[in-house]
Amino acid sequence: MDIWDYIIVGAGSAGSVLAERLSADGRARVLVLEAGGTDRRPEIRVPIGYGLTFHGNAVNWRMQSEPDPGLDGRQMYWPRGKVVGGSSSINAMVYARGLPGDYDDWETAGNPGWGAAEVAQVYARVEHRVHADGRSTGDGPLWVSDRSREYHPLGRHYLQAIREAGLPEGDTVAGEGAGPYQLTTRKGWRHSAADAFLRPALHRRNLKLVTGAEVLGLTFDGLRASGVRYRRGGQTLTATCRGEVILSAGAVKSPQLLQLSGIGPGDLLQRMGIPVLIDAPGVGGALQDHLAVTYTFRCEEPTLNQVLGRRIGQVMAAIRYALFRDGPFSLSVNQMGGLVRSRPGLPQADMQLYFNPLSYSTVHRNRRPLLKPDPWPGFILSFNPCRPTSRGRIDIISPDPSAQPGITPNSLSTQGDVADMIAGGRLIERLLDTPALRKLATAAHGFTPQGQTDEAILADARARAGTVYHPTCTCRMAPREAGGVVGPTLKVHSAEGLRVVDASIFPNITSANTNAPTIMAAMRAADLILAGA
CATH class of the missing domain: 3.30.410.40 (Cholesterol Oxidase; domain 2)
Incomplete structure (x- = not known):
């Protein structure tokens, strides 16, 4: 049986960064499980193709919200990437960090090390800026191009x-x-998180990417995450971890997987017939979107x-x-x-x-x-x-992992x-x-x-009015008594060997597009993990 040092659930914006950084030393064995398939598709590689992937069954979870009273009872369509690169493979490629005050607010919410000054240094390591006149600044892996x-x-x-x-x-x-707006493109092609981080690392013998692997839930030894169960090709398999399981499945799927695994609001889990491992009301709560x-x-x-x-x-x-x-x-x-x-x-x-x-x-x-x-x-x-104050929820409506969770934006x-x-x-x-x-x-x-x-x-x-496809905050980074799900090192409260790293950990939504902050957060998380935090 293969035993991994890190199992990363999701090869999207965050998971791609983590895969590259955690496998870089050549020693740690890293497994990445992605429910979708390859991103080597013309409608992904050619930037204008996002008009096709917007409703593309092959690369998109194509979710729907619950009827929203604040929007005259309408349901909203929520495209989410189901493909290598995640939503960075199907988005409109706009790259924006947001305002410095966004991150000072993150720090004020009880998260030391996540203020504006600290994250600016992380962004500088992420970006390779290509200016309108052809000049380049920064030596980060992700191309950010001024195509004005x-x-x-x-x-x-x-x-x-x-x-x-x-x-x-x-x-x-x-x-x-x-x-x-500046775009994540490189020499005329889309430059997703998978292009920038994951693909250059896949030659490493200690890194393995498995596509078509839909994670069903986590396995535990007591309160320690010991692995994941996943379905691939009609088989249900288990991957075992001696180090850490990292959920990078996005603001919808990460809270869903925690709840399916017994970490979430206790009354909800009991109604679903799921044994309560950790009663954590914040899991799935605090949803924010633009x-x-x-x-x-x-x-x-x-x-x-x-x-x-x-x-x-x-x-x-x-x-x-x-x-x-x-x-x-x-x-x-x-x-x-x-x-x-x-x-x-x-x-x-x-x-x-x-x-x-x-x-x-x-x-x-x-x-x-x-x-x-x-x-x-x-x-x-x-x-x-930029900064809505309404908070919604994402909760499972069935113990069946293949059932879409209920998305209640509360707009x-x-x-x-x-x-x-x-x-x-x-x-x-x-x-x-x-x-x-x-x-x-x-x-x-x-x-x-x-x-x-x-x-x-x-x-x-x-x-x-409609969503701008920026769901965040459903596994919020904050003290548990403040409704948080993870702490400033992104470890899940009361669990061991388990972190969440994606847009769900935002304490509050950033002022602009959320792809850049998600990539930054994953880079910062990798620093913390490698430092043993």
Whole structure:
């Protein structure tokens, strides 16, 4: 029987980092179990392909939330990566650390060593920044590319509107300000966490990746994690560990696996007929996510609709990509945005903006939802509040490991979040009232906040707002008495030989996209593990 020093559940954004770092000395035997399959697929490797993976059964868990009272009882679609690289293989590739204050808040929540100064040093070891002029800085494994010179020229109107509205421009990677988003691409290809960390390490004899391995639960010797049970090819197998089991299955699957293994709210586990190993009410709790409202506009100036929405445009873009690895196929459509303050006097940015030189609708082809560019020139302007205070839950609804857990976002359940949603609509109205966007936008396609009451803006948000796919905090890093699941070394409270390392450990959601903080957290976790913390 193989016995491993580390078993990592999930080869996603966090698991890929851990696999590389923990196997680097050549001595520790590391097993990585991934429920999905290979990421060597054109729709993953070619950046624009995320429009296909968004609903792709082969690479996506395709989850659904429970009906959400704060959103008029609607259910939301939650894509999550089920593939090597996890959600870093299917996301829109925007790389943003968030605000320094996010991490000072993490430290204040009872987590020494996770403040802004400390995590900035970790980020510096993660990143290889490629600037718009071709210069490179940093020698980290993950390429973060400034592709702004290749972005659609429509973005100049957004930047002019930012200036006219009195909002600051800035580096969208590391702080406040609006501008071009930077992407995790390398020489025209997507550069996922698997590309940056896992794949270069797979030649090591002490590292093994097993795909198609759906973990069913953990095994224990008393309170010590001793291994995992997993299903592969119709067989149920057990992997045994003499060191540590590390859950890196994401903000949905990690709490699900803990609960299935007897670590979670005792009353819930008893109702499911699962023996209670550790009564931990915080497992699955404290869920936070970013909630966005999107507004669509027609314009006279050509947009990406005229490229990606027409066969000839697609063919020309594909030829350009094949020859030069550039053009629309090498980019995200999330091209502009940033963190800004919705009104003067706020201590820090409270809104994230998005400007896409594309508009689209959802169509169904062979019962499969697809995103189709509109047949007329259009663009999207949207926002999400950075720091929601609503907290939801993720809990198992069955002892069957193959059953999706119940996802209860509890959106807009605090007065602060309601006020922020209205403030975001007013910020968009302010941008639309600038000369730059008054000239660009010829008509709204659907609801616009211009001239609307606060009540109308909120009603529209409840009717249309959707997740930005940033679930976090479900195995929160905090003292147990404060509802935490893991401590500052990411060890599960009251258990031995068990850690959680992924976006579920965030004490609170960061201000911007969550992929960069997840990779940083895994790098920091590896430091702690290797130091024996």
